[in-house]
Amino acid sequence: MLATAVIVLREVLEAALVVSIVLAATRGVSGRGLWIGYGVAAGTLGAVIVAAFADVLAAAASGLGQEIFNATVLFAAVAMLGWHNVWMSRHGREMAANLSAVGAAVRSGAKPLYVLSAVVAMAVLREGSELVLFLYGIASASPGQTIELAVGFATGLSAGLVLAAALYLGLLRVPAKHLFIVTGWLIVLLAAGMAAQASAYLVQADILPSLGETVWDTSRLLPDESILGRLMHTLVGYTARPYGIQIGFYAVTLLVLLVLMRLFASDRRRRSAL
Amino acid sequence: MLKSLFWLNLALISGLLLGTYSYAQELSYSVTISDHRFQPSELSVPAGKKFKLVVKNLDPTAEEFESHDLKREKLIPGRSEATLILGPLKPGTYKFVGEFHERTAKGSLVVK
Numbered sequence: 001m002l003a004t005a006v007i008v009l010r011e012v013l014e015a016a017l018v019v020s021i022v023l024a025a026t027r028g029v030s031g032r033g034l035w036i037g038y039g040v041a042a043g044t045l046g047a048v049i050v051a052a053f054a055d056v057l058a059a060a061a062s063g064l065g066q067e068i069f070n071a072t073v074l075f076a077a078v079a080m081l082g083w084h085n086v087w088m089s090r091h092g093r094e095m096a097a098n099l100s101a102v103g104a105a106v107r108s109g110a111k112p113l114y115v116l117s118a119v120v121a122m123a124v125l126r127e128g129s130e131l132v133l134f135l136y137g138i139a140s141a142s143p144g145q146t147i148e149l150a151v152g153f154a155t156g157l158s159a160g161l162v163l164a165a166a167l168y169l170g171l172l173r174v175p176a177k178h179l180f181i182v183t184g185w186l187i188v189l190l191a192a193g194m195a196a197q198a199s200a201y202l203v204q205a206d207i208l209p210s211l212g213e214t215v216w217d218t219s220r221l222l223p224d225e226s227i228l229g230r231l232m233h234t235l236v237g238y239t240a241r242p243y244g245i246q247i248g249f250y251a252v253t254l255l256v257l258l259v260l261m262r263l264f265a266s267d268r269r270r271r272s273a274l
Numbered sequence: 275m276l277k278s279l280f281w282l283n284l285a286l287i288s289g290l291l292l293g294t295y296s297y298a299q300e301l302s303y304s305v306t307i308s309d310h311r312f313q314p315s316e317l318s319v320p321a322g323k324k325f326k327l328v329v330k331n332l333d334p335t336a337e338e339f340e341s342h343d344l345k346r347e348k349l350i351p352g353r354s355e356a357t358l359i360l361g362p363l364k365p366g367t368y369k370f371v372g373e374f375h376e377r378t379a380k381g382s383l384v385v386k
Contacts, residue, residue: 007373054336054351063328063357066349130338130349134374137335137352204346206359219342241345 001152004138008156010230011131015043016164017234018123021190022116024171025084025183032113039117043124050125051132067205070126074198077122080115081191082257085184087112089261163231186235188257193237195253196246203243212244301325305381307350308332310372312381321365321385330355337379341370344383 019036026032050057050069057065138149174182202208219240222229232238237250303325306313310333319325329339331350339348339356344363350356363385372379 003376054349055354058349058351058354058356063355064359066356133336133349133351134338137337137374141335200345204348204359214345223342225342243345 001148001155004149004152005155005159007134008131008153009159009227010156010225011127011134012157012160013163013227013230014234015120015123015127016160017167017231018190019120020164020168020171021183021186022120023168024179025088025187026113026116027172027176027179029113035113035117036120039120040124042117043121044128046121046125047128047132050129051136054129054133061205064205067201068207071198071201071205073122073126074194074201077119078191078195078198078253080119080122081187081194082253082260084112084115084119085187085191085257086260086264087115088180088184089265163227184261188254188261189236190234191257192250192253193233193235196237196239196242196250199245199249200239200243203245208245210243210245211248214241215244215247217241302328304328304330306330306332307337307372307379310337310375310378312370312372312379315381316384317381318384318386319361319363322362324359324361327358327360327383328355329358335374337375338373339370340373341368343368344370346370347373 019040022036022039023032026036057069059065061068135149135153139146142149171179171182171186199208203210217240222232222238222240224230224233224238224240229238229240239246301320301323303317303319305317305327307329329348329350331337331352331354334352336349336351339346339350339358341347344358344360346358346360348356348358360383363383365385368383368385370381370383
């Protein structure tokens with residue numbers, strides 16, 4: 001039961017943290033609950049579909065379909081997170097001054113909520129399909145232990161939700177005028193971490209060179225499989241033993257996003273000065 | 275600037291092609307999962323070479339091939355197989371487990 005709970009927690013954590021960051025980033029936006037709900041629902045549905053066709057995916061691209069699929073989903077999420085942040089750097093300033101203005105921007109269809117909705121869907125999809133297969137596996141292998149399985153699942157899921165809620169409530173304590181700066185940084189780090197992970201998948205699919213098999217090894221200090229390791233993996237992209245190319249992708253994503261955000265923000269300032 | 279970019283590209287592309295080509299002639303090993311156990315549970319592979327490891331899952335349930343030492347985490351659906359491209363590895367023992375049945379599904383690669 002405990003083993004089930006731990007595996008469920010590991011799989012659920014990333015998606016749950018992404019949802020809390022997105023919730024904080026959309027504070028004051030009307031209809032955000034619905035959009036995020038759509039994202040979770042679409043992601044869950046997608047996870048079940050991917051799980052049902054897992055054997056097809058595994059066999060695709062001479063046995064490397066999974067890696068390529070994961071990398072694609074991650075890169076798509078990175079692009080959407082980047083798009084959101086660029087949008088926010090254009091419109092965020094006036095929003096920070098007045099939270100309700102965000103609601104107005106959304107009603108006029110300006111804030112791209114569907115982008116964040118898609119990010120949530122992709123986070124749920126990726127981790128969810130593994131979870132579906134795992135649960136299906138133990139349910140069909142040991143039909144007598146349904147209650148034990150359900151308890152394990154509920155325990156792991158609630159632990160994940162508690163951690164995510166803690167992050168969200170922590171973010172709500174940030175004063176409104178700094179909130180979007182904080183969530184903006186969180187999203188930049190999230191995106192950089194995802195890009196780094198995507199590059200690792202491509203190394204494993206033999207598409208990209210590793211540029212150094214293990215640049216550092218902190219697996220004794222903070223192992224990837226530990227809950228804190230997972231937490232840091234999602235929030236800042238922590239990896240105990242990164243490939244060289246992961247560090248490259250991380251740095252480039254970080255840099256590109258920050259430059260784009262700066263560019264679009266100053267573009268706006270220049271225009272308003274005219 | 276443009277010229278050096280061109281050469282860089284050419285080098286990258288030919289590197290990729292060479293990599294694919296040499297990989298096509300590489301070694302291949304396989305491990306089977308049945309009753310949530312790896313068969314064989316110990317596999318010898320040569321050091322310093324790239325190789326393919328095909329994991330065949332004969333069980334009806336999915337398994338996740340996980341190895342901290344090899345830096346891999348790969349799902350293998352029930353009654354199907356997955357390919358991992360590994361190496362070149364340094365000599366040593368690299369452990370792996372089936373994450374979904376960690377108590378029984380244990381194995382290692384002995385690199386010599």
